[in-house]
Amino acid sequence: MSSFWTIVNKVIKDSDLIIEVLDARLFQETRNLEIEQKIIRAGKPILFVLNKCDLVERDHLDQIKKELYPCVFISSTQKLGTTLLKKKILELSRGEAVVVGIVGYPNVGKSSLINALSGRGAARTSSESGFTRALQKIRVDNKIVVLDTPGVFPWKEKDENKHTQSGALSYSRVKDAISAALQLFQEKRELLQAHYDLTSSDPDDLLEELAKKWKKLAKGGKPDLEATARIFLKEWQTGKIRF
Numbered sequence: 001m002s003s004f005w006t007i008v009n010k011v012i013k014d015s016d017l018i019i020e021v022l023d024a025r026l027f028q029e030t031r032n033l034e035i036e037q038k039i040i041r042a043g044k045p046i047l048f049v050l051n052k053c054d055l056v057e058r059d060h061l062d063q064i065k066k067e068l069y070p071c072v073f074i075s076s077t078q079k080l081g082t083t084l085l086k087k088k089i090l091e092l093s094r095g096e097a098v099v100v101g102i103v104g105y106p107n108v109g110k111s112s113l114i115n116a117l118s119g120r121g122a123a124r125t126s127s128e129s130g131f132t133r134a135l136q137k138i139r140v141d142n143k144i145v146v147l148d149t150p151g152v153f154p155w156k157e158k159d160e161n162k163h164t165q166s167g168a169l170s171y172s173r174v175k176d177a178i179s180a181a182l183q184l185f186q187e188k189r190e191l192l193q194a195h196y197d198l199t200s201s202d203p204d205d206l207l208e209e210l211a212k213k214w215k216k217l218a219k220g221g222k223p224d225l226e227a228t229a230r231i232f233l234k235e236w237q238t239g240k241i242r243f
Contacts (some may be wrong), residue, residue, distance in 0.1 A: 001025055004149075004150040004152050005073065005152060007135045007149050007150060008038075008135075008152055009038070009102060009151050009223060010026065010135065010149075010184055010238075011102075011103065011135065011147045012039055012042050012044060012101060012103075012151050012159050013099040014044065014099060014101070014147065014243050015044060015099050015101030016044070016093065016098045016099050016100070017045050017047060017089065017092055017093060017098055017099075017100050018039045018044050018045070018046050018047070018100070018101045018102075018103060018205075019047045019048075019049050019089075019100055019102050019103070019104070019113075019146075020032070020036065020039075020046055020047075020049070020104055021049050021102060021108045021110045021113055022048060022050050022051065022068075022104065022105050022107075022108060023047070023050075023051060023052055023103035023166055023167070024050040024051060024052045024053045024055065024056050024060070024061065024145065025052060025055055025243050026165060026166050027050060027066075027067075028066065028169075029162055029165065030105045030108055030166050031164055032103070032104065032105060032153070033154065034154040034156055035102075035103050035152070035154075036092055036221065037058050037173065039103075041103065044175050045092055045100075047070055047071070047072065047088060047089070047092060048069075048070065048071040048072075049073075049074060049085060049111070049113065050064060050068075050071060050072070050073045050074065051074055051108055051109040051113060051208065052075060052077075052109065052239060053074060053080065053081065054078045054080060055075075055077040055241075055242050055243055056133065056243040057243060060243055061200065063075055064096050065192070067181075070088065070092070072084055072085045072095075072153075074113065074116070076109050076112035076113050076115070076116045077112065077239070079116055079119065080167055082116045082117055085100065085117065086117065086140070086141075086144065089144055090143065090144075093143075095143075096143075097142075097143045097144075097145075098143065098144055098145070099145050099146075099147065099204055100144060100145070100146045100147070101146075101147045101149065102146055102148050102149060103115065103146065103149055103152075103198075104151060105153065105163075105168045106151030106152075106153075106167075106168040106169075106206055107148050107151060107166070107167040107168050107170070107237075108112055108151065108166070108167070110146060110149070110151065110170070111131055111136075111190070112147055113143050114136075114138055114140075114146055114148055117140045117144070117146065118138055118139075118140045118141075118146075118190035123135075124222055124240050132199055135147060135148070135149060136148040136194045139143035144242055149174070151168065153178070160174065160175065160176070160180070161179065161180045161183045163182070164180040164233060164237075165183075165184060165211070165236070167236075167237040171230055171233035171234045171236075171239070172230070172234075173238050174230075174233065177226060177229040177230045178207070178225050178226060178229045180229070180233060181228075181229035181232050181233060182203045182204065182207060182229075183203075184232075184236065185206045185207060186203045189203070189206070191243065192239070193206070194209055195242070196213065197235070198210060198213070206226060207225055207229065207232075208225065209224045210232065211223035211225060211228035212225075213222055214228060215230045216229065216231070221232075
């Protein structure tokens with residue numbers, strides 16, 4: 001991980017403008033304040049880019065606008081907002097050629113953003129967190145060059161449930177999938193009740209109800225909570241649940 005930070009520090013130094021890619025569903029949770037402080041100390045401007053905007057409602061986006069400036073909303077998968085993003089980059093660079101550093105948590109969509117900007121598969125992508133492991137330099141057009149970086153967490157951040165919610169830690173690698181799922185049911189109860197058409201209110205009961213709904217049963221006909229939790233986390237991380 002220290003080698004990843006070396007790359008991030010170099011990108012901040014070599015860039016004229018830094019884009020911090022955030023998950024529009026969890027925009028505060030996916031901010032890396034440690035990186036933001038490094039950018040501020042380096043005297044570089046920050047542009048917040050909120051990915052996965054197609055998964056949230058308009059009032060949520062309006063709230064983000066009040067808290068983050070300047071910001072641009074995009075959806076890498078739906079190819080939304082990329083023209084506006086290019087326009088914003090050139091506005092901030094005053095029309096001059098610019099080197100743009102891309103930073104953010106693992107799996108927030110940095111490489112997908114670059115591909116949407118460039119219109120080609122210039123940066124390799126994967127739904128698995130931590131896929132980008134080295135500095136990548138990609139020319140978007142005759143004025144914009146981007147530097148992609150591996151995703152990094154703040155040094156002291158060890159919150160596995162938070163990393164699971166943001167997709168920074170893949171559902172397949174979570175040590176305690178049930179705990180992570182229960183926390184989401186606790187925090188997003190009404191959203192998940194509506195999405196899955198569930199009637200229970202207690203997080204444990206919701207997970208059990210979902211297991212029965214999906215017919216995920218262990219020996220003796222008991223609900224297989226582990227299997228259910230991992231499938232649910234996969235759906236959460238891969239954008240199957242709209243805010």
